[in-house]
Amino acid sequence: MxxxxxxxxxxxxxxxxxxxxxxxxxxxxxxxxxxxxxxxxxxxxxxxxxxxxxxxxxxxxxxxxxxxxxxxxxxxxxxxxxxxxxxxxxxxxxxxxxxxxxxxxxxxxxxxxxxxxxxxxxxxxxxxxxxxxxxxxxxxxxxxxxxxxxxxxxxxxNELPEVETCACGKPGAWLCMDCTESEDEVALLCEKHAKDEQHQDHNLMPIINSPRTGRCGYAGPADPPY
Structure with a gap:
């Protein structure tokens, strides 16, 4: 991001x-x-x-x-x-x-x-x-x-950094790893577009307050252990 x-x-x-x-x-x-x-x-x-x-x-x-x-x-x-x-x-x-x-x-x-x-x-x-x-x-x-x-x-x-917007202008909430062509061109989707039929079979990863977002199989929860 x-x-x-x-x-x-x-x-x-x-x-x-x-x-x-x-x-x-x-x-x-x-x-x-x-x-x-x-x-x-x-x-x-x-x-x-x-x-x-x-x-x-x-x-x-x-x-x-x-x-x-x-x-x-x-x-x-x-x-x-x-x-x-x-x-x-x-x-x-x-x-x-x-x-x-x-x-x-x-x-x-x-x-x-x-x-x-x-x-x-x-x-x-x-x-x-x-x-x-x-x-x-x-x-x-x-x-x-x-x-x-x-x-x-x-x-x-830190609080979650400001996230770029989806193509529709709404805040990004998901990364589509199948639509990402390079580290500099991250495909961000809002909640609505992440549920669209064209992305149902894609590798979607939630945007989380962690530098690990978008890497390997990371999906959070990024919560303190205690």
């Missing part, structure tokens, strides 16, 4: 709409987040180092996430989260590496505590046939109690 203006998303704490880059500064100063951190439930776990991650698709920066991850978590926890919210379609292999997709692979059982520090950048690749490449940067850290009992907490994500 063609990129448009920068996507925005809502802060999970106060609801303020920001771009992915603007959200870094906002989350560090958000009064509602500070209040929430001060009221963290002790049942969520003991105090530990917790890292703020900014994650975005390597090629479509319309898609981004801001996560907190516990230092006691592993890269496998992060891999599972990315699969659930963005990537999983057919159980493909994945890996983390340093210095881009040609860098040194990092074991999935690596603990965050032994690896993460502010400024660290990692690459995550899912599916080595029709690859999705994700960039991960540690943009902050804090010492305290996690916000829930899970290893990862979602602080913000």
């Amino acid at each position: 063609a990129q448009t203006k920068q996507t925005r998303g809502a802060c999970a704490f106060c609801g303020r709409q920001m771009t992915g880059n603007g959200m870094v500064k906002h989350l560090s100063a958000c009064p509602k987040r500070k209040d929430t951190l001060g009221e963290s439930n002790p049942k969520s776990g003991k105090e530990e180092k917790i890292y703020h991650l900014k994650i975005q698709d390597a090629w479509l920066n319309d898609f981004w996430l801001h996560l907190e991850i516990r230092s006691s978590a592993t890269l496998k926890d992060l891999d599972s989260y990315l699969r659930s919210i963005w990537l999983e379609c057919c159980g493909h292999l994945s890996q983390f590496s340093t210095k881009g997709h040609l860098g040194e692979e990092i074991a999935m059982d690596s603990e965050v505590s032994a690896l993460f520090h502010p400024g660290l950048e990692l690459t995550h690749i899912y599916d080595f046939g029709d690859s999705s490449e994700t960039l991960i940067k540690v943009v902050g850290e804090r010492e305290g109690t996690p916000l829930n009992e899970h290893p990862i907490y979602l602080m913000a994500r």
Whole structure:
């Protein structure tokens, strides 16, 4: 899908709409987040180092996430989260590496505590046939109690980017893979035209808030796992 203006998303704490880059500064100063951190439930776990991650698709920066991850978590926890919210379609292999997709692979059982520090950048690749490449940067850290009992907490994500229109002028909701001739000429259909008889036997894929849309067998749901 063609990129448009920068996507925005809502802060999970106060609801303020920001771009992915603007959200870094906002989350560090958000009064509602500070209040929430001060009221963290002790049942969520003991105090530990917790890292703020900014994650975005390597090629479509319309898609981004801001996560907190516990230092006691592993890269496998992060891999599972990315699969659930963005990537999983057919159980493909994945890996983390340093210095881009040609860098040194990092074991999935690596603990965050032994690896993460502010400024660290990692690459995550899912599916080595029709690859999705994700960039991960540690943009902050804090010492305290996690916000829930899970290893990862979602602080913000992009809203679905503006989608091009169908030939009829209505918003696109489906990709017709059988009508697509190239990556630059994507066939978008509105809900009505996706149900037309001429497309009944075609390979239709829903447009979902994920950089994986249109790849392999991906059909979502692109929901946070918790």
